Amino acid sequence: MTPSLKNSLPFLFLCYLFLGAASLFGQTLNKPTPADNPTIAGNSIWTAACASADFNEYYVNFTWLPTVNADNQFILELSDASGNFGSPTELAKVSDKNTNFNFDIKFSLPTDTRGEAYRFRVRSTSPAKISPASDSFEMYYIDFKSSLLISQNANGTIPAGGRIDLCSGNSITLAVHNVSHPGNYQYKWYRSGTLLSEKSSAISIDIPGIYMVEVDYGTSCSGSANTLSNSIKIKKGSSMGIAINPPPKTILCSGESLVLESNIKDQGYTYTWYKNGFPITAPIVDAYNYTVDANSVGFEGEYSVEIDGDRICMERSLGINITLENDFTVALDKTGPLVLLPGKTSLLSATTDANTPTYQWYKDNIAIPGATDKTYLANAIGEYYLEVTQNGGACTSEKISEKILISPPTSFELSIAYAAEYTDCNNTSIVLEVDTITALLPNGTRADVTLDLVNSFTYQWEKDGIPISSETGKNISLTTSEENGNYTLVANLDGYNPTSNTLDVILMTNEALTINAATTVLCNDSSEISIGTATDLNGATFNWLKDGKNLHQTSTVLTVNSPGTYSLELLENGCTLVSNNISIKPMDESLISLNITNNEVVIREGSSKTITARGADSYAWYYQDQTLLSTTDEIELSREGNYTLLATLNGCQISKGFSVSHQDTFSIPNVVTANGDGYNDQWVLPNTYTKDPEINVIIYNHKGEEVFNQFQYNNDWPQATTIFPKQNMVFYYTIQKAKKILKQGTITVIR
Known part of the structure; x- marks a missing residue:
């Protein structure tokens, strides 16, 4: 054994154990751990990540077992700052390590990373699996790295x-x-x-x-x-006792100003003025006074001053509240322009929050004699506004409203609209109504006068250019597809006759289109199912569809012989009426089940077993000679042979066959006494190995030479004429089916 192989044996043994465990318990992804940066010489494994624009390159090590699919990707994810993976951040994606069980993953920190409890995990995509989370780590992206001021x-x-x-x-x-x-x-x-x-x-x-x-x-x-x-x-430091000298007044009238002054001045100190606690000036030497201007929007508030300087402490004075007296607003209740028809009037009114106000209306910048109320009934064209004077208190002030133009119209425009959401061939009813009435004025401007005049006009609705009897209101309700058409509205007021825009109305027929079939199950390839409808299709335009595609069939009854989802479309009153769907499926023979395994029943001779069927509408049990045994869902059997169940479900007949055999009561013998005494002279096998014509029995002598070969063994070896030259001879046997070895062993023949 080579040294390298010898040294690798412990690792190989561990891998073997790991792979064995993985095969037993499924995919294993280990938690990622910090790894060395290979691009930095001498760099140690990191314990905290301090990234910046100058450096942002880190590695984690990841191990896993045993296998993944070819399209798998490993994804490195980062938790939030508290270690929670509710919304993880993807750091890296690896797709070329599906056969590498130990590798490093490179990543960079997002620029918003700041915290001390971040964790990692790795997720595989095929199969979908998530590793345990890593330990917690301190991680910061340092985007500000200058001295603070x-x-x-x-x-x-x-x-x-x-x-x-x-x-x-x-x-x-x-x-x-x-x-x-x-x-x-x-x-x-x-x-x-x-x-x-x-x-x-x-x-x-x-x-x-x-x-x-x-x-x-x-x-x-x-x-x-x-x-x-x-x-x-x-x-x-020592206090100077800073304060603001009492001002002559703290309540200002509109347009006034007030100078606030510190009680300490002309000593070279810096002053900062505050309003409502916020500085409104920079620290300025000897800026011991400040002017409050009532013309400035939002000037009201609490004013104070802060003093600072050499050998004195910084301190701020108490605040003084400055307010505006008798401030008020005035606004007209209508916005212009307004339309005035011959012989008509227009009511003008205003709203004000002034205390004890007085009023004066103006037309074309000239005061209207006697128009001193907050309302005025105008009967002439012109430009109007209201002047409001507030009396009492320290101040008297005046304000005028915005101006409003009253003008005669040159013409009107009328617009109608659907009163609710509307789509052609979707709605079964709709209301049309007056939407806007617009007046065109001599100066070229336009005025929306809907609220003022919608009830002053008289109306006539028209369909396809023909007036509709009794439809003279400002709206019309349409409820049937027979009313489909193009609608307009003609209005009249003092000789003005505007005609509206045209609205098309195409309502869906308020009825259901239903198709039906006697069954939805195809028994076999030659089966046919008819799909029809109670709706009269004669003379109609319609389409039969399968899986959403037009079949181009013109028959009112559709005959189908293949699975799919079928529907009907009917063109009626310009709209397409769509039926329900009927799903045709092939018969699923697995719906019929027997409480047996591999279509075989083995029982002890002299005993019986109850066979139960489930899932059918009716049952018929037959013996191999076609004898009907039962028509219930179960049958008790004791006789060997072949049986057939004919089950009926949804009009379809399903056949299931099985066999019953007696259980073997002895094992394969390994000794034969071939002495001709009629007892144990042949090698006799259990029925399991003799009844199947595909089972092959082969016997070899001690030299490995084949001496016997037979399919569906007849228990007839050795024959009486077989010669055994020795007292005890050992033979070898193999029992196989196709290429599968069922049994093998030895046979000792004793003479």
Whole structure:
């Protein structure tokens, strides 16, 4: 034995055991494990993955047994950050390793990978199988790897000397300001070297110390990213008692402005002004006042100021609420343009939330005498608007509504539509109705006047250009296929007579087309089944279909002799009426079963066995001489011979044959005493090996020479004339059927 083969024996033995286990228990996929990167010299197996744009190449090792199909693929999948495979990420796909039981898979981390509990698994596709999950690993894709910068409220200004003095009882917010999407990461904040619990990009501070932050890339990867920020030293300083001088008013009228001023000024400090807690200015030296403009949308709110400077602590004043008095809105209840017919009027109205308002309507920019209510009944064409004045309080203000045009129409357009979802030859009923009424105005604009005028018009429905008696409403209901046609609507109002668009209506006949057959089972290749319908097909246009394909048969009754799904299509009133499906199938003889195996029944001589049949509508049992034995579903048999069951199912007759034989009561002898005393002179075999004409018995002498060869052995060896030159001679026998060896052994002949 060569050394290499000798050394491989333990491995081969293990593979043999593994393959044996796999054959017993099915496909085995082992959990993937980290592997060495072959492209890096001296690289060890990884324990954590810290990927980036500069490096993102890792390997796992995978083993499996015993076999897969030729089209199989191995797919490496990654869990979410918590190790859950509810929605795994595909990392790699391998299709050329279906005979390699131990190989490495290369992969790269997705750019959104961040966590400390990721796991792998491998999935095979043919057969479908999933390996156990791997151990948990820390994995991060490091896409930000620069030093962080922090400042107060992320304003981008790092304080001189990196120091901020904080007044007792106050707090300050430090935040990262050089990351475009800071919320995409978690962070580690430190106070004088101690790790804090805060993980967001900002931290609120009220305790002195030296503060720094870095991106949290986990225990193993954070150091390689080098994201540690600048430091800011927070110290306790003396308070200046910052406050906003009381303003002359805190409630402004529309259009007014107000100057807020700090109580500390002209000392070279920086000021930051806040509204509702958010900075509205940058820190500016000596910016101790701020102008609030009531013309600015949303100016209302709480204003405060923050002061900072050398040898003083940063502190913020209490807030002052600035509001707008008597602000209100006004809007017309209708949008224009509006249509005014000769001799008619149009009601204008407005909505306002002003307190104690007064009203004045205008036409063509001129006040209308006496039109001082919030509604006005217009009877002339022109452009209208409403002026609302709010009275009382510190302010008096005026606002005007949007303008609305009232104009006579030059013409109308009428549009009708289906009142519900409609498809030709699908609906069995439909309602048509007025959809829109549009007025065309002299200036070329269009106005939707449906709501205003839909009930003012009179109507007449037409089918195929002919008026329909009694159909004079704004809608029409169609319920039968006899009403199929082209519909239009003619309207009338004060001499205007618009005609609508045309809608086609093709309704499906509200009836069912049913086909039927006496049976759906073909007994044999020569069987035929007739499929018909109670619907009168004479003179109609129809198609018989098999498996969705036209058979081009013109008979009203279809005769079929092959399996398939059959249906009927009938053209009626312009629509195709489709019948039910009838599935014709061949007879399945396996539906008839007997409680026997291999069509053979073996019983002890003198005993009996009950044979039971299932699945048929009727039964007839026959002996080999065609004698009818029974017509029930079971029969008790004790006589050897051949039997036949004729079972009837769905009009089809199925034949099943079987045999009954007596059980052998002795085994194959291995000794013959050929002394002519009439006892044990011949080698006698059990019936099992003598009744079958296809069983061949062959006997050989001690030299391997064939001395006897017989099909359907007659228990007649050795014959009386056979000569045995020795006292005890040993012969060898083989009992076989075709090429299959049934029995083999020795025969000792004693004279």
